[in-house]
Amino acid sequence: GDSVTQMEGPVTLSEEAFLTINCTYTATGYPSLFWYVQYPGEGLQLLLKATKADDKGSNKGFEATYRKETTSFHLEKGSVQVSDSAVYFCALSAPRIQGAQKLVFGQGTRLTINP
């Protein structure tokens, strides 16, 4: 079945460091790919998305490129801030079958940024 694998956390970086969180997926067909962020005590928020191969999603300085050849959607940010500390989830949405569709999430990566 469809699945998403993220790099294991926790990840701890210093402010202004470069961030990469790896994400690979297994899916039939051509899924849409997403990154969600969860701040402490809150629900998940959509960070960025890409719906087809070679698309780049971007938001708040974060970027991820849909790589079909490597089935990957790695999250990157050039200079992280303390406020980026959160849990990040990679997810895919499989093609719709008879109106049924769900997001499949990776296990989440906890990111902590130190001043």
Add this chain to the structure above:
Amino acid sequence: DSGVTQTPKHLITATGQRVTLRCSPRSGDLSVYWYQQSLDQGLQFLIQYYNGEERAKGNILERFSAQQFPDLHSELNLSSLELGDSALYFCASSVTPGDGYTFGSGTRLTVV
């Protein structure tokens, strides 16, 4: 405020009891999804409703059930509660799933 409203925010109940979690989707969204988030299992998809009809089912226990009403709000019913049911329960809604979901802030259920 994401536009998806979940109540209550916190719930503490005893084993064997039954609870109902409520979700109001974002205005215009026809699909509602329920997820369970626990420390050891991550985010687990439970069930999807679209315009009142069940459309997809995940790892939802037989003790759990859900429905979506004509006004599109949804309820998740959890019965014969066990300690292991303690978790965060999230509701999400969407217009089309390919655009991603909007999540509510969740209901934290503690079974004692």
